[in-house]
Amino acid sequence: MTRLLPLLCFILSFNVLAELRATGDLGIVIEREKGNALIVNTTKHTQLAKIEKLGDLSHASVVFSRDERYAFIFGRDGGLSKIDLLQDKLNKRIIQAGNSIGGAISQDGKLIAVSNYEPGGVKVFSSDTLELVADIPAVYGEGKRSKVVGLVDAPGQRFVFSLFDAGEIWLLDLKNPKTPAIKKFLNTGKQPYDAVIAEGRYYIAGLFGESGLALLDLWNPEAGVKRVLPDYVKDDEKLPVYKMPHLEGWAVAGDYLFVPAIGKHEVWIIDKRQWKLIKTIPVLGQPVFVMARPDARQIWVNFAFPDNNQVQIIDANELSLAKTLAPGKAVLHMEFTPRGEQVWLAIRDDNRLAVYDTETLEEIARLPADKPNGIFFSARAHKTGL
Template identity: 30%
Template sequence: MIFWASLFVSLAASAGTPMDPASVYRSHCAACHGADRFGAMGPALLPESLERLRPDALLDVLRNGRPATQMQGFAGELGDATLDQLAGWLRTAPAGTPRWEQADIRASRVIYHAPGTLADRPVFSADPSNLFLVVESGTHHVTVLDGDKLEPIHRFRSRFALHGGPKFSRDGRYVFMASRDGWVSKYDLWNLTLVAEIRAGLNTRNLAVSDDGEWVTVGNTLPQTLVLLRAGDLSLERVYPVTGADGKSSRVSAVYDAAPRRAFIAALRDIPEVWEIPYAGKTAFTPRVIGLTDVLDDFFFDQSYRHILGASRSAAGQVIDLDAGRKVADLALTGMPHLGSGITWVRDGREVMASPNLKQGAISVIDMQTWKTVATIPTNGPGFFLRSHEATPYAWADAMMSPKRDTLQVIDKQTLAVVGSVTPSPGRTAAHVEFTRDGRYALVSLMEADGAIVVYDAETLKEVKRLPMDKPIGKYNVFNKTTRSSGTSH
């Protein structure tokens, strides 16, 4: 009966008669993506999982499949009307609220290598502190790059759609990665092998690793939870339902480690609160709730980790004093500042912070003592990333949400003038700069299916080499991340 039902659906759909999308899903998609759309061999297909995928991109995948994956295209089997309906249906929520309970989390955990069973020294000759992880989203792989020789030393398959940036243990040995559909992976960089995995949620925003290397916190948008894991083996310790004082639940906007405070800081997308969860001391693992006047979509720490600068998608920014537990200033910003990608440096003896803008071609420069905007730097267009390094006088800004997405501008950090630009490949998106440990080279992502990491001399802005990559959306240097360089996000 199942065969004949599936055959009927295929014949009707290919004949151009739109079919019930739920029936089409059961016949063509459920085997790989799960009957409940939570994911199985293939990724989850829930509205939260697809929110960053453009409608035309989703239809293209349904019609033509994904290269180098088991996702086949259905253009020759299902008619356009059926595929249109299926795409729309996938973006609607299931009839029942998706649930992912503690038992589900625990049952999902996989141990590949038990703690203490791998060698305590690198299996390669490269400097382990000058490695890069390059996230290639095209076919979902990660390349380990030697930052001295600027050559790949290893490449491995990742979970679908890594999100939020990988986080490193303090010694740089372990890296923790979260996928959009909730999988958390622990990878041993010294031994170039996966250690453990667990599914902490159905849709995940990002994760943070405690400075003492003992804990991992995962912020979810579905279900609306914070999940605390033991870093050693990724075993589940605790699930925090994210609920405000009024009983309303919320998605997590972002969670980060505040190392000097020995605490995790989480911003909430739907209720105006920030949570501080200590992982040491008498109040360990008990959330401290700070009420705000507006929600935060993302935020940025000052170098002391006493203040966070945050903004919502609909309003200007605010400064929160974590010691005082309250907002202490507003930020006079317009558009949609992307404070989570901000950087700091010292200018004229004063620390400043600079933020790109997702809606405007402008970079805001903020005095970190007065919280006033001291300059606005015009750019080629809205951008996502701003990066620098202590050893370079320049900051690099992209314009990846604009027609000039192929060009990065180079800004003098003292004069705040644009002093140069690079265009790795005309007409193709270039973004996300990261520097080698010593700041000598700047690595740029050519974010295309047949893209590359393009290496520039950070002083002369001349291209040094390019390494072919499959849509490299980000790259992360171990030393810069573990030392919390002021030129990159933490």
Template identity: 30%
Template sequence: MKKRFLFAALLGLAGTAHAAPDPAPLFQQHCIACHGVDRLGGLGPALLPQNLERLKKAEALTVITAGREATQMQGFKDKLKPEELQALADFIYTPPAVTPQWGEAEIRASRYEPVKPGSLPDKPVFSADPLNLFVVVEAGDHHVTILDGDKFEPIHRFPSRFALHGGPKFTPDGRYVFFASRDGWISKFDIYNLKVVAEIRAGINTRNIAVSGDGQWVMVANYLPQTLVLLKAADLSLERVIPVVNEAGKGSRVSAVYDAAPRKSFVAALKDIPELWELSYDPKAEPVFKGYVHDYKMGEAIAAPGQWTPRVTKLDAILDDFFFSQDYAYVLGAARPADGSDKPAPGGQVVNLDIRRKVADLPLTGLPHLGSGISWSYLGRPVMATPNLKEGTVSVIDMKDWKIIKDIKTAGPAFFMRSHENTPYAWVDAMMSKDKDTMQLLDKNTLEIVKTLRPEPGKTAAHTEFTRDGKYALVSIWENDGALVVYDAATLKEVKRLPMRKPVGKYNVYNKITRSEGTSH
């Protein structure tokens, strides 16, 4: 009998010895000060599955163990056991029991202004051409560099919020640039004075932002909560929160929001419901008719104010990853299943924003990355070209009849495609393939690949951007020990190489504010 009890006790001890540690007290002791009680972030980023979707759990475990260079994130390998480190990594990838909320009160409370509006000079504190600057986002250590586009020398470098998401957006005069981080922080930076002048947290998981063509508004697209958030560009104060819910009561994440400046409106791509929303920022916009009242007295349309009321275009498939015609009358979107699953549906659609309906199907295969498409004139007709995330193909589409002119074989699946009005070439990467170190040049007149560059063999080459005059092309070596490689856009010779920490994107002020056909909008 004693032996039986002893054996049972040993089994109990063995079970205790191998039981996974409780991560909650570990998080409270070591993480809460920087990442918040509800894992919503603070000095450090939010630690929720939605916010960590681009960080593999093994990579997160490495950060918890060893820390992150050039940040306040320390490593815990000397304080915690291996099983405790693993428990924390598992914990942050586990959804909380209660979905966290982030509404008007939280947004307003988060806002602060380190600089009083109007207190800074209206002239640049540097001598470089302010319209030929590049804003370089360095994801390797979460910094931003302001680069002189004539001398190719850094003017200023400053820390950014964790994991900036989506391209920065500029005011029409190019003085201010706005950034959005994945965990919802919106930052306004004064390029003339090289200072962050305002910040506010508009969401928990944010996709991107858009700045209105008149420079008055910033619209924020959120995954969590499922909202569009409207801010005043002058000081980032909250104007309103717009829940993204359709007539049937179904909510949706927002894939992205875009400024359609010629239309004086924002256009939102919805992730979970087959609708496209357009919200006018024109105070004189025509009323939006929301539906009909039916009772024994009347049956008339309900007119809502034209400004900020969504004009809804209903679709037969969810559209993601938009490309706009230069006049913003048409939007091209990659089709996704209407059930909201991540499995891609073949092809895409063309939607006329004036009549609010689909006017054509696009017979595209794979996973076209329309948001990285560019346009130009080919044989006297406007065309757009899109890379593909799953196939080594660039598809060239006639924007008059919406037919594919040519599918051009490339080195591999690509993420970015860029050009400029003053160059005959479109530059396309192959960063989603084994040939990730290549940059291929497509002749826009012949629709043939005419040159392959390898900026640094074995390392990812991506995201080309041009100087304002198109004379030079800047390519990113997309690595932590990366660089910007500057090419003469005519001779294709390397001119300069600047070390950078994973420069995921660089954005020329002039090309962005003039909506160059060669870059994304």
């Protein structure tokens, strides 16, 4: 028996090592209709687990803890779920509002902020316990509450968000969470509907109610909000909008921003040094996500119905269309692997995920998923504004 002990110890230690999992390899895929979250391995193209009954995930978004162990899922029903990616389980779930549209995690990873439609405002929670830290009602005018959109994290323990109904942008400083400091920028434009933060510095809100964009330079907030491209798209030039573009998927490549045009079959290219339009690229439908490969060499674009069975790729060097793909029925979301050698596509109406090689533009893997709509990889933990 004593001779067998070393062998038994080796076998036991080997089994423990075999079960270890690296967090940088992981991701979350949302099954929207069933309210499930799939934990996937992005290198092996495999599903590891399914976390069920997470509520209304029809507009779900996900952020990750800085150690990449936990995923925080924001549900449309006001649910906030904390998923343990290593133990394949729901750590905690709360209902924090009546209607939520997304959230963000603070620079130090200790705070989770959620933007709410109902009641309008932002709530901030401890990422450790999901206990409420701060409640910021989006009050404007004579006691009215606004829907909150375009919530992003910013350097300096700050969050930035827009008030859809009020046409305002608020800068929330949480260096001391017990005494939040708020700077309000009024009359920034009609109906800001989403926003992006470029390079951790420029907060840019798209405007649905009028032409143009609203720009706040976080390095120089005292300069106020600047209007960008106020005269580019006239109201009578717009087509019916089938799905709002997602500005958090805007592409930044060198000195250029690649921006989805609202109600038009175009991608705008903006010089971010002068904030001027330099070119428009005609595309086959209304863009939803316009996303840069991590090296910014390619820009991938998906579309609203009825053109959502196709994806187009823009060459960022030539500033022109390079390729059109037809991955399947209803391509809703795209996510690049951390260094960009592959891109994953959520193909809702085919009930599957597709993985493409971004160099050859060939499909290299498929995974089953029930009505997938969102793909989020753990590398997001180390990026500002996602």
